[in-house]
Structure formats: structure tokens, C-alpha cells
Amino acid sequence: MVMKPYEKRAYSFLLVLTVFSTIVFQLWRTLFNNFGVEAIKLTSDAVGLIQAVREIPGFLSFLVIYIALLIKEKWLALISALVLCLGVAVTGYFPSKLGLLGTTLLMSIGFHFYETINQSLSMQYFSIENFTTATANLRRFGALAAIVTGICISALTRFLEFKELYLLFGLIGSAGIFISLIFLPDEDQAPIQRKGLVLKKKYWTYYALVFLNGARRQIFTVFALFLLVKRHQISARAVSLLFVLNNVVNFFIYPYVAKLINKWGEKLTLKIEYSSLIIIFLMYALLDHPVMALVLYILDNFFYAFTMATRSYFQKIAAPEDLAPTAGVSFTINHIAAVVVPFVGGLLWLIDWRIPFLLASTFTVASFYLTRFVIIDATNQRLQ
Numbered sequence: 001m002v003m004k005p006y007e008k009r010a011y012s013f014l015l016v017l018t019v020f021s022t023i024v025f026q027l028w029r030t031l032f033n034n035f036g037v038e039a040i041k042l043t044s045d046a047v048g049l050i051q052a053v054r055e056i057p058g059f060l061s062f063l064v065i066y067i068a069l070l071i072k073e074k075w076l077a078l079i080s081a082l083v084l085c086l087g088v089a090v091t092g093y094f095p096s097k098l099g100l101l102g103t104t105l106l107m108s109i110g111f112h113f114y115e116t117i118n119q120s121l122s123m124q125y126f127s128i129e130n131f132t133t134a135t136a137n138l139r140r141f142g143a144l145a146a147i148v149t150g151i152c153i154s155a156l157t158r159f160l161e162f163k164e165l166y167l168l169f170g171l172i173g174s175a176g177i178f179i180s181l182i183f184l185p186d187e188d189q190a191p192i193q194r195k196g197l198v199l200k201k202k203y204w205t206y207y208a209l210v211f212l213n214g215a216r217r218q219i220f221t222v223f224a225l226f227l228l229v230k231r232h233q234i235s236a237r238a239v240s241l242l243f244v245l246n247n248v249v250n251f252f253i254y255p256y257v258a259k260l261i262n263k264w265g266e267k268l269t270l271k272i273e274y275s276s277l278i279i280i281f282l283m284y285a286l287l288d289h290p291v292m293a294l295v296l297y298i299l300d301n302f303f304y305a306f307t308m309a310t311r312s313y314f315q316k317i318a319a320p321e322d323l324a325p326t327a328g329v330s331f332t333i334n335h336i337a338a339v340v341v342p343f344v345g346g347l348l349w350l351i352d353w354r355i356p357f358l359l360a361s362t363f364t365v366a367s368f369y370l371t372r373f374v375i376i377d378a379t380n381q382r383l384q
Contacts, residue, residue: 055218064113074184139308150241154244219357234290246302276303
């Protein structure tokens with residue numbers, strides 16, 4: 001991967017923000033179910049409700065488009081990452097259903113706004129030739145940060161309470177994020193972006209894939225881990241070790257997925273992802289065993305790396321000026337179902353815990369069908 005100077009600077013900026021925001025979010029993600037079940041005694045419907053509220057900022061990610069009219073994207077990325085850290089730092093001080101809902105909402109605003117801008121800046125600054133490799137490397141180092149975080153959590157849970165862990169990692173993340181000031185990118189090197197919302201008929205396949213990805217991913221994020229904690233009584237330490245294992249896999253797999261996309265193309269990569277996930281979600285519903293649930297969780301996480309193909313596909317078909325506004329729109333589309341699925345899934349769980357996983361399999365079948373419309377015209381590819 002040969003980068004131009006402005007690409008290297010943008011890459012370093014996003015790398016620092018990605019590493020420290022990952023550290024903080026990984027702490028929140030690891031402790032959420034155990035904190036909710038052990039400290040607050042949450043039930044499945046309450047978990048579903050809080051997770052649904054967590055996705056509201058994702059649904060409102062299109063607001064980033066308008067905020068960026070007042071604040072440059074690079075500054076908005078930094079501020080958003082700090083809001084994420086603040087939300088996590090104070091979580092342990094509000095050990096109640098309402099308190100967890102409020103801190104989760106604050107954390108989520110920072111997380112989703114940062115992820116929206118991260119996607120936007122990546123597509124703007126990285127050339128088509130470098131995009132998948134640069135994105136894979138950012139995710140790879142994020143995985144490495146998550147590995148270190150998981151190991152630390154596993155060790156520190158023996159000595160620190162939930163409140164102390166949340167505060168410690170929130171402060172570490174905040175301190176680290178300020179390092180990114182050294183690498184502030186030069187926005188003059190990025191293509192000029194269209195102002196306001198962008199919705200175009202020619203992008204409909206991308207919108208549909210993003211929508212279904214969001215619905216399916218929420219079932220995995222919320223209920224696969226809840227299955228391990230609630231039904232199979234997996235401890236916080238075991239969950240942190242599971243995340244470590246997942247991120248070890250991610251660390252090694254991301255570069256190979258990037259090469260796969262570059263060699264075989266987005267269409268075949270997405271077909272491999274979706275066909276595998278259909279089987280995985282069916283097995284979640286059919287095989288009720290803690291070891292199998294752990295294996296499926298790892299496999300599901302493995303195929304999440306393939307979602308880079310969706311963004312790569314859009315970068316190749318999009319007009320240069322549509323990249324930033326569509327990043328906000330795509331996050332909103334991704335979270336239309338995400339706002340509803342966790343809550344509805346929590347209610348369906350009360351009927352039968354298998355239903356959410358069968359629903360996820362159905363979403364994935366629809367995604368596989370849509371790959372027939374993934375067509376890239378080489379003459380329309382953006383050149384840097």
C-alpha cells in the first residue's frame with residue numbers, strides 16, 4: 001500500500017482515534033450484559049429496550065451532515081470520540097435501569113457520530129486502490145486494541161468494581177484521543193462534498209444491503225451475547241476472554257479479507273459472507289449448547305470482517321461529492337431496523353429464544369438475493 005502524504009496523515013489521525021475509541025467501547029461492550037444482569041438485575045425485555053435506545057443516535061447519524069456545516073469533520077470526529085469516553089466513564093455511577101439507559105445514550109451518541117465520520121473521512125481521503133487495505137489495517141489495529149483491553153479487563157475484574165473499571169477506561173480513552181491532534185488531516189486534499197442529504201436511485205442496492213446488515217447485526221450484537229450470559233451463565237471474565245479470542249482472529253483475518261475483495265471483487269465476497277451467516281444463525285436456533293454458542297459467536301464475528309466489501313462497493317459506484325453525505329444517510333438507514341429489532345427481539349425472546357436468530361437468518365437470505373444487483377462499472381470508479 002503506497003500512500004500519498006495527505007493519505008498518510010489522515011490514516012494516522014483515524015488510527016489514533018480508532019484505537020482509543022475501540023478501547024473504551026470494548027470495555028462498555030464487555031461489561032454491559034454482566035453489569036446489567038448482576039448489578040441491576042435486568043431482564044431480556046429491559047436489555048432489548050436499552051439496546052434499542054442505544055441505536056437511536058445511529059438512526060440520527062444523518063444529523064452529522066448538518067453539524068459538519070458548522071464544525072469541520074476532523075474536529076467533529078475528535079469531539080464525538082470524547083463524548084463516547086465520557087458516557088462510559090460515568091456508567092458505573094448510575095447503577096439502575098434508567099441510569100444505564102441514560103449513560104448508554106450518551107456513549108452511543110459519541111460512538112455512532114464518530115463511526116459515521118470515520119467512514120466518511122476514509123472514503124474521502126483513501127484512493128480506491130488503498131481503501132480496502134487502509135480500512136483493513138484500521139480495523140486490525142482496532143482489534144489489537146480490543147485484545148489488550150480484554151486482557152486488562154480479565155485481570156482487573158479481580159480487583160476493581162464495575163464503577164472503577166468504567167471510570168478508569170473512560171479516562172484512559174480521553175487522554176489518548178488528544179494524541180490525534182498531532183495528525184489533524186488537511187481537508188483541502190479531500191474532494192469537495194455536497195451539502196445536505198443525498199438519496200439517489202442508483203444507490204438503492206447499497207441502501208438495501210446496509211439496511212439488512214443493520215437488522216441482522218443487531219440480533220448478533222444484542223442476543224448472541226445475551227444468550228451466553230443469560231442462558232449459559234458465562235461470567236464477565238469469560239466474556240472478556242471471548243472478545244480477546246475474537247479480536248485475535250480479526251487481527252489476522254482483516255488483511256486477507258482486503259486481498260480477497262481486491263482479487264475476487266465485492267459481489268463474490270458478499271455472497272460468501274451471506275451464505276455463511278445464513279447457516280450460522282440457523283445453527284444458533286437449532287443447537288442449544290454453550291460450547292456451540294461460543295463457536296458460533298466466533299464464526300459470526302469472523303464473517304463480520306467481510307462487511308468491508310459493502311463500503312468498498314459504494315466507494316466505487318459513488319460520485320466523489322456524495323461520499324460524506326451518504327455516510328450519514330447510510331448510518332441512518334443501517335439503524336432504521338436497529339432501533340426496532342432489539343426491543344422487538346427482546347419480546348420475541350420471551351416467547352422463544354430461538355425466534356430472533358431465525359429472524360436474522362431470514363434477513364441474511366434477503367441480503368444474499370440482493371447480491372445479484374451488485375454491479376460495478378469500472379468507467380465510473382472514482383480516481384484520486
